[in-house]
Amino acid sequence: MLDHLKTHFGFDAFRPLQEDIINAVLARQDTLVLMPTGGGKSLCYQLPALLLDGITLVVSPLIALMKDQVDALNANGVPAAYLNSSLCASDAMGVQKEALRGKVKLLYVAPERLASPSFRPFFESLDVCLVAIDEAHCISQWGHDFRPEYRNLRDVRDLFPEAPIIALTATATPQVKEDIVRSLGLRDAKTFISSFNRPNLHYRVQPKYNAFVSLRGMLVGYKDQSVIIYCFSRKDTEELAQNLSRAGYRALPYHAGLLREVRTRTQEQFIRDEVKIIVATIAFGMGIDKPDVRLVVHMDLPKTMEAYYQETGRAGRDGLKSECVLFYSIADRRKQDYFIDQIADEQERARARDKLRQVLAYCEAMTCRRRFMLAYFGETYDQPSCEACDNCVKATETKPRDITMTQKILNAVLRTGERFGMGYICEVLRGSRNKRVLQNKHDQLSVHGLLRDVSEADLRVRISSLVRTGELEKVAGEYPTLRVSKAGRASLDVS
Ligand code: ADP
Ligand code: ZN
Numbered sequence: 146m147l148d149h150l151k152t153h154f155g156f157d158a159f160r161p162l163q164e165d166i167i168n169a170v171l172a173r174q175d176t177l178v179l180m181p182t183g184g185g186k187s188l189c190y191q192l193p194a195l196l197l198d199g200i201t202l203v204v205s206p207l208i209a210l211m212k213d214q215v216d217a218l219n220a221n222g223v224p225a226a227y228l229n230s231s232l233c234a235s236d237a238m239g240v241q242k243e244a245l246r247g248k249v250k251l252l253y254v255a256p257e258r259l260a261s262p263s264f265r266p267f268f269e270s271l272d273v274c275l276v277a278i279d280e281a282h283c284i285s286q287w288g289h290d291f292r293p294e295y296r297n298l299r300d301v302r303d304l305f306p307e308a309p310i311i312a313l314t315a316t317a318t319p320q321v322k323e324d325i326v327r328s329l330g331l332r333d334a335k336t337f338i339s340s341f342n343r344p345n346l347h348y349r350v351q352p353k354y355n356a357f358v359s360l361r362g363m364l365v366g367y368k369d370q371s372v373i374i375y376c377f378s379r380k381d382t383e384e385l386a387q388n389l390s391r392a393g394y395r396a397l398p399y400h401a402g403l404l405r406e407v408r409t410r411t412q413e414q415f416i417r418d419e420v421k422i423i424v425a426t427i428a429f430g431m432g433i434d435k436p437d438v439r440l441v442v443h444m445d446l447p448k449t450m451e452a453y454y455q456e457t458g459r460a461g462r463d464g465l466k467s468e469c470v471l472f473y474s475i476a477d478r479r480k481q482d483y484f485i486d487q488i489a490d491e492q493e494r495a496r497a498r499d500k501l502r503q504v505l506a507y508c509e510a511m512t513c514r515r516r517f518m519l520a521y522f523g524e525t526y527d528q529p530s531c532e533a534c535d536n537c538v539k540a541t542e543t544k545p546r547d548i549t550m551t552q553k554i555l556n557a558v559l560r561t562g563e564r565f566g567m568g569y570i571c572e573v574l575r576g577s578r579n580k581r582v583l584q585n586k587h588d589q590l591s592v593h594g595l596l597r598d599v600s601e602a603d604l605r606v607r608i609s610s611l612v613r614t615g616e617l618e619k620v621a622g623e624y625p626t627l628r629v630s631k632a633g634r635a636s637l638d639v640s
Contacts, residue, residue: 149192153221160185162339167192170275170311175331177281178313179322179338182458183434186313187214190277193311194251195223199274200244202305203253206280206292211253218251227253241267259304260297273305278329281312285324287496288316288451302330315458316451319523341454341522345461346469348514348534350507351615353474355631356444357385359615361392363442363470364422370439371415374424375456377445377480385444386424396422399429430456436463443471446481449500450507450521473508513537550596551616554608555627557592561585563633570637571604612637 146167150156159167162178163185169176170193180186194201205211211227218225226240226249243249245267252271258264282288284295301310312325312334326334351359364372376382379400389396397411397420414420416435423429427447441460447453453471461467481501488494503521510517514534516526530537557574558565565573572579573587576594587593596604611617617629 146192146196149195150188153192153195153223154188155221156188160188162337163188166311166337169335169337170309171196173309175309175334176311177322177325177331177334177336178311179317179336179341180313180315181339181341181343182315182455183462184315184339186279186315189313190275190311191218191223191251193275194277197274199272200247200249201251201275201277202259202268202271202273202308203251203277203279204256204259204298204301205253206256206283206295208255211255215251215253223251224249225251225253228258229253229255245270247272256292256294256298260294260300265304268304273308276301276305276308276310278310278312280314281325281329282314282317282321282451284328285321286493287318287320287324290316290451296328299328299330316455316522318451318521322523338524340519341524342515342519342526343458343461344531344533345464345466346457346533347466348457348518349468349470350473350514350535351470353444353472353477355615355634356472357388358612358634359472360442360444361389362613362615363440364389364394365613367440369421371418371435371437372422372440372442373429373438373456373459374422374442374444375429375447376424376426377477379426381444382424382426386422389422389424394422395420396424399423399425401426401428427452427456430459433459434462435459437465438462439465439467441467441469443469446473446477446501446504446508447471448481448497448504450503450518451500453504453507454518454522471508478505511536550599550607551611552627553592553595554604554611555617555629557590557595558629558633558637559627560590560592561587563630564636566636566638567605567608570608571601574604575599575601608637 146164150159162180166176166178166189170190178186178189190201190203208229208231211229215225215227226243228237228240232240244252259268278298280290283290283292284298285291310329310331312329312331314325317325360374374385376385379402382398382400386396386398397414399408399411411420411423412433415423416433438460441457443453443456447456457469460469485494485497485501488497507514507517513526513531513536515531519526530541532538532541553574554570557570561570561573569581572582573590573593574596576597578588582588612634617634
């Protein structure tokens with residue numbers, strides 16, 4: 146089998162689970178594959194398709210991706226074709242003929258085609274050896290991406306009673322999993338779950354307060370690196386891209402309202418590293434396989450944990466350390482609530498609310514974010530600390546001292562009336578009795594001399610990093626009485 150892997154796909158070894166899955170399929174078992182994006186699901190039906198007698202049907206919801214997949218297979222010498230609404234009648238007829246003559250090993254079909262009565266005789270005359278349902282979560286109303294046309298796939302079992310079914314998805318909660326098995330009528334399905342953990346992704350939730358300033362501070366650490374910033378609305382993406390451009394970054398917006406040419410060009414520029422920052426709605430990312438995205442920022446709350454997992458999953462495909470930051474504010478929650486209230490269908494509304502509740506729980510979690518996320522997908526993460534989420538890092542760092550230092554700095558800024566620059570704040574904290582300090586009677590403040598043992602240089606570094614990393618807001622969020630105003634932060638002038 147390794148030979149086939151090498152000759153047809155050019156790979157030297159199987160990825161985890163691939164071989165076991167392929168063996169199950171070759172043994173004609175129904176199979177359910179839960180594997181994160183990029184895990185290598187396609188191979189699990191493409192390789193068996195070559196080895197089994199007959200034709201393999203692949204149901205996929207994304208018309209745009211079908212052509213890419215088929216082109217890639219053909220380039221490797223695998224006879225593959227697709228049937229969807231993008232083909233004209235005569236092309237579709239040609240594909241059908243080839244398929245009936247046994248010239249096609251893999252036929253990609255849109256779900257509505259498979260269910261359409263007019264195509265039924267055609268499908269019934271095929272010698273189908275395997276049915277693969279890609280993005281199988283689309284069949285479930287409990288998924289985040291329910292597609293009504295997937296409902297029709299309930300008939301697949303009756304249509305091809307002899308053929309085993311392999312269902313694949315990257316996002317399935319236990320509930321969705323059950324839904325898939327039931328809806329497709331899978332029999333004793335062998336289930337393969339590869340871990341959803343992405344150890345190289347670092348997760349962080351940050352109070353949304355002066356988000357643009359925080360974002361800029363963050364971007365300083367990602368010079369010349371690829372970054373995706375997700376926003377809630379199209380308008381937000383355009384505004385933010387513009388503001389970033391004004392601030393000297395090359396950033397482009399991306400959303401479904403832009404012309405197709407513009408979107409394609411933007412994507413290409415991003416992939417070719419001509420543009421480093423994409424400010425996008427969730428429309429961006431489907432089918433984009435850029436390995437070196439180092440930072441994914443959510444300026445607004447995602448609607449579901451599935452969406453958040455998928456969107457952050459676009460970071461660090463190459464396995465190198467990458468960061469996922471979510472800005473969270475109560476105001477955003479109200480915004481989402483408002484949109485949920487507009488949903489007419491009662492059941493759907495309840496579902497959306499439930500999904501949002503999980504996202505909020507993630508934001509407000511005080512324990513490991515990774516564990517929370519994996520638990521959501523039904524996976525147990527048994528390490529005491531992942532050391533790569535804000536909560537775990539906070540717990541291991543000698544944070545108490547740090548926070549106190551931050552508190553002291555904030556206090557000094559507030560007590561001196563939020564009017565002084567960084568140098569002066571340092572003087573007060575280090576207990577200077579120079580003329581200005583004495584004149585202002587700041588030697589009488591409780592904060593005077595509180596950080597006497599910290600060098601001025603260290604203190605300066607600390608203050609600017611507080612401002613740059615947005616930590617200032619974060620601590621202010623934890624200690625509301627220590628909230629520094631915009632003006633106060635501006636007067637610190639650490640730029
Ligand atoms: P998924 O559908 O799970 O998101 P794909 O099937 O698109 O993942 O595979 C992701 C990437 O991994 C593709 O670029 C694919 O060529 C590559 N890949 C898959 N299997 C292997 C393998 N055994 N060895 C090396 N690369 C692989
Ligand atoms: Zn953690």
